[in-house]
């Protein structure tokens with residue numbers, strides 16, 4: 084496994100892969116790797132001949148009151164995880180590699196980046212898209228893998244790739260969860276045991292929503308599940324259309340995503356689930372009455388003998 088610690092080293096590693104005619108799958112991460120990241124790397128192997136992983140805690144996507152300083156950093160452990168997962172190249176740039184003095188231009192996520200997470204974390208998705216776009220230019224992947232755990236991030240990246248004609252295919256990977264349902268996250272390590280138990284209400288709310296027949300019932304079931312856990316302070320709970328992230332109308336049928344963000348103690352957690360609302364069957368006016376006798380129906384005439 085090649086460890087590319089700066090821009091010259093990743094350029095060289097990338098050139099060697101190109102010379103060998105190997106296609107590249109890319110997994111961007113902020114490190115503190117867990118089984119969610121491992122599943123993305125496994126998927127990356129299916130999509131490309133070589134897998135490049137970047138590990139970079141991106142200051143641009145953290146707000147001033149967020150956990151940039153205390154975000155877990157464990158490079159040696161992460162490198163072992165990558166080695167174990169058969170990663171070809173790990174790219175670990177420094178902040179000054181990516182943000183040298185004098186830089187000015189950033190990517191703006193637009194309207195899709197200003198709702199939900201973006202409303203609570205102004206500038207977050209501009210920071211994400213700026214670094215991802217820089218990584219795309221440096222790594223030049225054929226395919227890039229992103230987790231559905233960060234559903235709005237995935238939607239913003241798809242939007243950017245479409246709007247800026249980026250020559251990369253985006254693949255979304257399913258959410259990896261603990262056996263009890265908690266979505267894996269590098270931030271779960273901040274939770275106390277009691278907070279971790281309370282945090283289960285997020286995944287339980289998502290499951291409750293997927294079992295409902297209508298948008299209103301889904302939002303109600305998820306909201307009631309969250310409200311039953313007083314230690315969980317909901318930031319938003321929203322039911323949206325995939326892709327646009329526009330809120331679904333009450334009579335909506337089709338695919339949807341329910342998203343939640345909540346604070347448990349000092350830790351902010353997010354979760355989401357895919358749902359499909361199917362049209363309710365119209366009663367058929369010329370259908371045969373169901374077999375059997377409804378209460379009040381006259382008794383059938385006895386058969387002639």
Ligand code: AMP
Pocket residue numbers: 111112113114119120122123228229230231232233256257258259260266267268269
């Ligand atoms: P992060 O290191 O948190 O920036 O995440 C790097 C990538 O891993 C992102 O595409 C995340 O969506 C993805 N990811 C994080 N947690 C999970 C999870 N539990 N399941 C699937 N993908 C995940």
